[in-house]
Amino acid sequence: xxxxxxxxxxxxxxxxxxxxxxxxxxxxxxxxxxxxxxxxxxxxxxxxxxxxxxxxxxxxxxxxxxxxxxxxxxxxxxxxxxxxxxxxxxxxxxxxxxxxxxxxxxxxxxxxxxxxxxxxxxxxxxxxxxxxxxxxxxxxxxxxxxxxxxxxx
DNA sequence: GCCAACGTTGGC
DNA sequence: GCCAACGTTGGC
Numbered sequence: 001x002x003x004x005x006x007x008x009x010x011x012x013x014x015x016x017x018x019x020x021x022x023x024x025x026x027x028x029x030x031x032x033x034x035x036x037x038x039x040x041x042x043x044x045x046x047x048x049x050x051x052x053x054x055x056x057x058x059x060x061x062x063x064x065x066x067x068x069x070x071x072x073x074x075x076x077x078x079x080x081x082x083x084x085x086x087x088x089x090x091x092x093x094x095x096x097x098x099x100x101x102x103x104x105x106x107x108x109x110x111x112x113x114x115x116x117x118x119x120x121x122x123x124x125x126x127x128x129x130x131x132x133x134x135x136x137x138x139x140x141x142x143x144x145x146x147x148x149x150x151x152x153x
Numbered sequence: 154g155c156c157a158a159c160g161t162t163g164g165c
Numbered sequence: 166g167c168c169a170a171c172g173t174t175g176g177c
Contacts, residue, residue, distance in 0.1 A: 034160090054176085055176080130158075131159060131176095133175070135174085
């Protein structure tokens with residue numbers, strides 16, 4: 001099993017959206033970056049995902065979610081009404097992928113970016129690197145253990 | 154709201 | 166294939 005981290009603005013899709021419907025899969029769509037997409041395609045059923053809240057008041061890791069459906073064509077790319085519409089996509093050759101996720105657990109307290117930056121195990125993680133915009137990234141076993149220890153979960 | 158850093162686009 | 170211009174991300 002692999003571990004990942006995904007960024008989201010909590011206004012858009014945050015941990016509380018997963019808490020509100022704990023048994024309902026939420027489709028993670030709208031990813032429009034090739035590197036992030038390629039990681040999504042590598043996700044396997046049951047993989048753990050740290051959910052990171054970005055561009056908001058309380059920035060940091062809010063909890064864990066889990067992959068309950070592996071990559072499939074992101075329907076929003078075909079929808080002219082959608083903000084994520086991509087005219088270059090066709091049904092035969094979709095450019096973008098979505099996965100479905102469900103709640104694993106919400107952390108008792110948000111693990112702030114400030115703390116994440118202090119963890120030596122995360123020094124090489126794109127998450128804490130200045131200017132990094134990657135929204136889906138793999139998390140190593142060592143990194144995952146450090147995050148969980150710091151979260152006291 | 155600002156702005157640095159980045160990925161993507163498109164002209165050449 | 167290069168690279169300037171542009172739009173977006175995301176912390177502060």
